[in-house]
Amino acid sequence: MTEHTGLKKQRVAVLGSTGSIGVSTLEVIALHPDRYEVFALSAATQVDKMLAQCLQFKPTFAVMASPEHGWELEEKCKQNGLLTRVLYAPKAIEEIAEHPQVDTVMAAIVGAAGLASCLAAARAGKRLLLANKEALVVGGDYFLQAVKQGGAKLLPIDSEHSAVFQSLPDDASTWAAQIDKIILTASGGPFRRHDPAEFASITPAQACAHPNWVMGRKISVDSATMMNKALEVIEARYLFGVQSAQIDVVIHPQSVIHSMVQYRDNSVIAQLGTPDMKVPIAYGLAWPDRVVSGATALDFSCMADMTFESIHSNGHGERFPGLKLAWSVLAGAPGSTAVLNAANEVAVAAFLDGRIRFDQIHTVNMETLNAVTPEPPGSLEDLLALDALSRRAAESVAQRLGR
Numbered sequence: 029m030t031e032h033t034g035l036k037k038q039r040v041a042v043l044g045s046t047g048s049i050g051v052s053t054l055e056v057i058a059l060h061p062d063r064y065e066v067f068a069l070s071a072a073t074q075v076d077k078m079l080a081q082c083l084q085f086k087p088t089f090a091v092m093a094s095p096e097h098g099w100e101l102e103e104k105c106k107q108n109g110l111l112t113r114v115l116y117a118p119k120a121i122e123e124i125a126e127h128p129q130v131d132t133v134m135a136a137i138v139g140a141a142g143l144a145s146c147l148a149a150a151r152a153g154k155r156l157l158l159a160n161k162e163a164l165v166v167g168g169d170y171f172l173q174a175v176k177q178g179g180a181k182l183l184p185i186d187s188e189h190s191a192v193f194q195s196l197p198d199d200a201s202t203w204a205a206q207i208d209k210i211i212l213t214a215s216g217g218p219f220r221r222h223d224p225a226e227f228a229s230i231t232p233a234q235a236c237a238h239p240n241w242v243m244g245r246k247i248s249v250d251s252a253t254m255m256n257k258a259l260e261v262i263e264a265r266y267l268f269g270v271q272s273a274q275i276d277v278v279i280h281p282q283s284v285i286h287s288m289v290q291y292r293d294n295s296v297i298a299q300l301g302t303p304d305m306k307v308p309i310a311y312g313l314a315w316p317d318r319v320v321s322g323a324t325a326l327d328f329s330c331m332a333d334m335t336f337e338s339i340h341s342n343g344h345g346e347r348f349p350g351l352k353l354a355w356s357v358l359a360g361a362p363g364s365t366a367v368l369n370a371a372n373e374v375a376v377a378a379f380l381d382g383r384i385r386f387d388q389i390h391t392v393n394m395e396t397l398n399a400v401t402p403e404p405p406g407s408l409e410d411l412l413a414l415d416a417l418s419r420r421a422a423e424s425v426a427q428r429l430g431r
């Protein structure tokens with residue numbers, strides 16, 4: 029860390045900087061030049077957006093996931109007189125995640141592609157801001173071990189998990205004795221009132237139109253199937269060390285309450301706010317402090333309703349069959365959460381490519397879980413091999429179903 033006007037400046041690496049979370053992170057950082065300095069950025073394909081970010085934040089390193097995109101960025105950086113060093117290939121993302129000059133890593137790559145860099149940051153003892161929920165769903169206990177061994181500080185960015193974290197006592201050793209349950213709120217997505225008989229004709233554009241949040245395409249489709257909530261139940265199990273039976277989901281269409289903790293005495297503590305990821309991002313960056321986030325404040329006088337629906341009512345069980353898979357994979361063989369994640373990533377990509385129907389996402393997930401028996405993963409290589417095996421199984425289901 030560098031000393032600056034009495035404050036210790038955090039040097040930040042933003043992984044997935046061109047995505048929805050990456051851009052919001054840079055917006056928060058830009059509000060606090062005295063506290064944060066962008067040391068490194070990483071992206072996959074959006075070269076011009078990355079160039080604009082490099083021009084604004086002048087990072088020491090910029091990483092693109094492939095040589096082709098890296099060469100293009102390198103050339104454009106030179107033309108613009110930038111001193112930023114351009115690196116490429118997935119290994120380079122790990123290198124910046126564990127770089128000795130980095131204090132904080134924002135993990136905002138989408139999918140299991142972010143696992144290795146999360147583990148690198150964890151092992152190197154960074155403040156690890158976890159938006160990339162799939163990495164924890166795949167890595168599970170192995171991920172937590174890396175955090176422990178590296179002495180990293182793992183802070184949730186996912187809005188629900190940030191809300192839970194903000195609703196818990198500071199002393200984590202008291203959680204087990206005090207928590208009755210964690211209640212994750214779910215918006216119900218764009219199809220909360222949709223007739224399940226019409227799910228077959230849902231288009232990618234409809235599935236990506238989330239009622240409350242503007243997000244990347246993959247997580248938007250997950251919200252529409254409620255697989256996002258299934259991933260979040262698994263994420264909560266690992267982040268907060270509770271039993272899966274202690275995690276509940278309630279539908280709250282307004283997304284004002286971001287989640288809650290119910291204590292042994294039946295007192296419930298919740299965190300509220302406008303649906304804007306800059307709030308949890310600012311909290312993760314500044315924790316245990318709080319800083320201006322740039323989000324708009326809630327206006328209770330304009331709030332018409334806060335409503336709630338059971339996930340077991342209104343046909344939601346039939347509408348969102350994937351949600352219950354969270355509890356079944358958590359009860360299954362070690363590695364089952366990685367199988368489900370891989371299947372879902374393949375299924376969502378196939379749906380977005382127009383290769384399978386919306387309602388077939390669940391079929392791919394179920395058939396892949398039935399086809400793959402995981403061996404307990406004990407290393408990153410094991411996890412990547414299980415991920416690859418599950419993807420192959422899911423691809424073959426998707427191809428068979430495909431139009």
Ligand SMILES: NC(=O)C1=CN([C@@H]2O[C@H](COP(=O)(O)OP(=O)(O)OC[C@H]3O[C@@H](n4cnc5c(N)ncnc54)[C@H](OP(=O)(O)O)[C@@H]3O)[C@@H](O)[C@H]2O)C=CC1
Nearest residue numbers: 044046047048049071072073074137138141159160243244
């Ligand atoms: N968006 C949100 O509000 C929320 C998101 N999250 C989680 O945060 C993560 C990011 O989501 P979101 O920002 O919406 O996603 P986006 O799709 O908007 O952004 C993904 C980012 O990851 C990069 N990327 C994609 N594939 C690879 C790869 N193989 N290797 C390296 N980088 C890659 C993209 O680069 P490029 O664009 O250059 O191709 C982009 O920078 C997800 O895990 C999501 O579940 C959690 C809570 C809320």
Ligand SMILES: CC(=O)[C@@H](O)[C@H](O)COP(=O)(O)O
Nearest residue numbers: 186187214215216217251256
């Ligand atoms: C912003 C965020 O954290 C998303 O995960 C969001 O919660 C999606 O909303 P639903 O999955 O509840 O529709």
Ligand SMILES: [Mn+2]
Nearest residue numbers: 186187188260
């Ligand atoms: Mn969320």
